[in-house]
Amino acid sequence: MINLRINGDMRAVDVPGDMPLLWVLRDILGLTGTKFGCGIAQCGACTVHLDGIPVRSCLLPVGTIGERAITTIEGIAETPNGAKIQKAWLDLEVIQCGYCQSGQIMSATALLNVTPNPDDADIDAAMAGNICRCGTYVRIREAIKQAAKSV
Amino acid sequence: MTLSSNGMLIRTGILAVIVIVVVAFFWFVVGPGPLDFAGGKTVAIAAYSGANPTGVPVEFAKDDLVTRGRYLTQAADCQACHTTEGGLPFAGGRAFKTPFGTLYSPNITPDRETGIGTWTDADLLQAIHQGISRDGTRLYPAFPYAAYTYLADADVLAIKAYLFSLPAVHNAPPANSLAFPYNQRWLMAIWSFLYNPDQRFQPNAERSPEWNRGAYLAEALGHCGDCHTPRNRLQALDNHRKFAGTVVQGWRAYNITGDQDTGVGAWNNAELTSYLSTGHATGRGTASGPMAEAVDLSLAHLSATDHAAIVAYLRSVPAIPSPDLPAPKAEPAPAAPKLGTPAGIDSRGQKLFAGACAGCHDWTGVSPLSPLATLTGGRAVNDPSAANVAQIILLGALRQTIQGVSIMPAFGSAYSDVEIAALANYVVARFGAKPSAITAEEIAELRRMQ
């Protein structure tokens, strides 16, 4: 049994330690807000937070997480920056098809956690690992700036 | 001066020249043997006061011959060279690109036509100890028989028993494509005369049983020097620079002498043991390329006592510095992407890192995903040649650890030579102690070697 702290709740899962967290979230726990894109840490769709740091859950062996707190898209609105980001996303209608957006929101929230007022270069560096095939990049950048300004 | 005393002088002079030539020949051309650094007297195994350093560890001594052979086959890492990527174990065919042409490893499964199924004990002993195949042809020293020559007969026969217990695989590897004169196998007789002592391991009477076991594991079985010791012009190990590191098949095998800054002198025993047994030590980095393979196929399977013995032996090897390597930088890079990279670095490197690498390796170099993916403190990012960083970017990494599979995707087909050079230089500048300047041409050369 592996114990995980997910969005504030303790969850016990009976899975092998080398199973990627993404599989545990989606297939074992039914938390399907986090998406599968590439499986090799190259698209960002599966991004979740470990203690506020963005990680690609598709390559994260669940057995190595230990005590670190996992936050997924289902729980991000409970965090101050996550709430701001989600509001800006809605206000600016960032989303196109939506597939990449859970990951985009997780990465954007993590950016605000460490850089409260990001400039374009900060945004590019933090968001480059999140691919959007619908090309919503311009709106993502605007929404991050708007969220940073909001109180 | 009389005529005869004149003649004497000339004779003495000639004699002196001959002595100097012979000494110089042995010093420069032949050089010391792999264990000469230890000094002291060696004795026959029966005459050694401690435990027999050959064979398997005591806890496996009662196992049957095939099981013991399996342990020794792993310790000798036969599988790495005798298996192609994704191929059946021991079926041969792995290509070794050398400056002289390409060699292919033979099939050592018990197949009677394409393997070694018809070989007698004497045939295998001759191949392993003397580098002479069953049909009398000479083997190339890519097969490390100058190391395996130290293997006890009983250990070679245990390895044979294990190999013969495996399923026969019918597979004829391609013929070697060596250019003249390297395709003249008989020339290897001269090489063997110079560089293969054709001697079994003899314990050093003045060293502990643990040291002698470590020496047997590192020299006879593990043949560490075949990658970590530089070679002379005749492709023999130059033990004047034993374990000081060199480049093998485009990968840099680092200095594993006791040098504090550029070798493993600053590593503690737990770190060395962890690296040998898992391919990773916290703060010291993760094995990749050929060393990862050596860990996964060989070293990880050894007993704890054998790991300790190798560590004890490594500790005794004289320190030799690698002047081009800095002491590794132990501190992580800043979390903010804008900080921590010296000016003048190709900005494409940072862009690529942001898109393809930061998700796992983090901007600090300390991976939140897996300790295996932590860059900080590792030798590769602290190597201003950037060779291994470039190789890992090109080829990715696949580790079969005891905890499970760990992968990094290969970027060789996604990015151009210019991009990979920029990325490698960015990684070394951000996470290492000294920047690198690998070029697109060098990346192209690494690709050609694959």
Ligand code: FES
């Ligand atoms: S699914 Fe994890 S990064 Fe693409």
Ligand code: FES
């Ligand atoms: S909104 Fe469709 S992939 Fe990003």
